[in-house]
Amino acid sequence: RSSCRRLGGGLVQTGGSLRLACAASGFIFRDYAIGWFRQAPGKEREGVSCISGGDGSIYYAMSVKGRFTITSDYAKRTVYLQMNSLKPEDTAVYYCAAVAIENPKIACRGDMDYWGEGTLVTVSS
Numbered sequence: 001r002s003s004c005r006r007l008g009g010g011l012v013q014t015g016g017s018l019r020l021a022c023a024a025s026g027f028i029f030r031d032y033a034i035g036w037f038r039q040a041p042g043k044e045r046e047g048v049s050c051i052s053g054g055d056g057s058i059y060y061a062m063s064v065k066g067r068f069t070i071t072s073d074y075a076k077r078t079v080y081l082q083m084n085s086l087k088p089e090d091t092a093v094y095y096c097a098a099v100a101i102e103n104p105k106i107a108c109r110g111d112m113d114y115w116g117e118g119t120l121v122t123v124s125s
Contacts, residue, residue: 009119020081022096022116032100033107034079034124038092044066047108051079059104076118086123093118
């Protein structure tokens with residue numbers, strides 16, 4: 001059974017850091033782009049960052065560029081999202097997901113094959 005399992009999340013103050021992890025299973029890691037999405041109350045889902053499992057190319061939304069870093073560990077089949085300089089507007093439910101394409105920018109449009117459970121990230125002001 002193919003899945004994306006997320007780890008991490010929680011409560012942090014403005015300016016703090018959190019790391020999310022997404023453990024993939026059941027599919028060929030290098031054939032997929034894996035990414036992080038978020039949805040805040042009353043807002044549309046946003047593709048935060050995606051990484052290609054093949055060539056490692058990366059896409060970041062402008063709202064997080066320079067603050068968030070996505071990395072992947074092929075041996076552990078895990079993708080990490082390091083979130084620094086967090087702001088209250090980063091508060092949302094974060095999801096990891098995977099899709100069988102190479103281009104991370106296209107992947108971050110959100111038409112994914114597998115979705116993990118959401119995790120709440122709350123940034124207090």
